[in-house]
Amino acid sequence: MKQSRLIGRTLREVPKDAQTAAHALMLRAGFIQQLSAGVYIYLPLLHRTLHKISQIIREEMNAAGGVELLMPALQPRELWEETKRWERYTAVDGIMFAFKDRRGATACLGPTHEEVITDILRREIKSYKDLPRCAYQIQTKFRDEIRPRFGLMRAREFIMKDAYSFDADEAGLDASYEAMRQAYHRICQRLGFQYRAVEADSGAIGGSGSQEFMVLADTGEDTILFCDQCDYAANQEKAQSKLAEFPQDAELQPMQAVLGEGLIGVDKLAKFLNIPVWKTTKTMLYEADDQLVAVMVRGDCGVNEVKVTNHLGCKALRLINAEKIKELTGAEVGYAGPIGLPPSVRLIADHYVKGRVNFECGANQTNYHNINVNFGRDLPEPEFGDFKLAKDGHGCPRCAGRLKAARGIEVGHIFKLGTKYSEAMNCSYVDTEGKPHPVIMGCYGIGVSRMAAACVEQSHDDKGIVWQPQVAPFHLHLVALNLEDAVVAQQAEQIYQRLQQEGLDVLFDDRPLRAGEKFGDADLIGLPVRLTISKRTLEQGKVEFKLRREPKAEVITLDEAVAKTRSVCGLAGR
């Protein structure tokens, strides 16, 4: 492609909306433009990269037994009513773009495609002989995110690869899931990511297994935890952890309410009461759908709302507001405790709240804290479960190691779905005895446009993007100087043709600009190889070859440059 024909000019200054390095670089280098909040134009350079990423994904999906199709983005409400997800996605979470068409029928722009694919397959599958099946598509998805962020990282319209597997039994699902898991690893490896696969929460979607593929980056929106000794790794929503346990008092002390004004925060509180922080207790009040719930965790921990949501089986869980807290506890925020709550409040507690003798908790009275509280004597034992948020420094749940925290960009997520959709939508098959069974499903997503952003996030310097050859929009940047010289211009054109004949993707900077501007743009765009030709190099019968990731250039023959470029870009030699 001739750069004089390219759409998407480079910008010298950083657009003010850019929040991360990758976002700023994509805007400045002419890869994206914002059309509205969380909606981006994919300019030609990015379009080519998206195509290359998609192609790698296709190859791995096909190798894993997937077949590609393309489903409508526009979906009817009725399908979503079948799985009871319409209300959740519109009214509860509000994540779906929904509207009425001219006939008054309600439709939506698909945020995901479980309903549509299940509809297709329930007409396709009759017998166990029709299984397994795995379908995938690469398509634009729409999600009305609460807060679009970081350019392509969290957009409201984005490109996703979604795959769905259909099996007759659990063993089949396991095999399908495993094939996808391996394909995902290969995709991440081929894209050159520094990444980790982590255990993830499968949430209300249900199912028995789920993993996320996280590209490691400080700007990542998710926190992951991994063991420094074994291979345990999980996202924070899912992560379990062990806490240090402490020797307990031999005797129960009398419970007592202590006045301690304005002690917000467990560290201050523990210091004031002269007790260790682990003896303090946080009691958080939530509204779970229309039920009130109090969650107790040890004072040095936070509540993992995902774990609580799963335990309660509720749709929405949110902290209640200050007024309501006062109404329920009779105290200002900060003094809630388990004793004396109205019976309408369901009390649950983290495992590590248990087993403590003479612990502290809020007294449900402003400025008062109960000390020397004990289950059994002062209050009945609540329901126990794993409700705490795992953190850096906690113990590994599998071994004696410690958990470390890191930030990650979720580029892929694989799920065992089970029969949630197949049962709701009656997608079944008959076995060898003619008995019907619901099909067992899995679903597997990759954020294609997010992967492009992750590539830039992981590979850039102060001058611009440093593309990995396999996803770069072009293999090489042919930068021609001295184009006012007719001989140079003609030879540049010939070299451009020759490089293309060699099977290389070439961006030919044929613009009549000064060297500095051209080199600046080349660094910004970040193609793996830069070939410079000028009066000077052509007089020597050579070209200047430079790798984007290396500081130095060398002057070599065109043949050598072609061979080196092919090698750098992983193309077979000729």
Added chain:
RNA sequence: CGGAGCGUAGCUUAGCUUGGUAGAGCGCUUGGUUUGGGACCAAGAGGUCGCCGGUUCAAAUCCGGCCGCUCCGACCA
């Protein structure tokens, strides 16, 4: 959803407090000198100051409404 901020030329912005009909840098056009890391000189083009309404002799500026965009919050019990 709650809170905050912003909206002036393609981009980055000054001007707004204290009303008097808009200025800069980059980019763009033309001419000239330059020509391997964003050069210089000269002359230009380009703005309904987000939209609607109000106050006023007069509004980018003050007031109200709307729209758009951005940021922050959802460990505090």
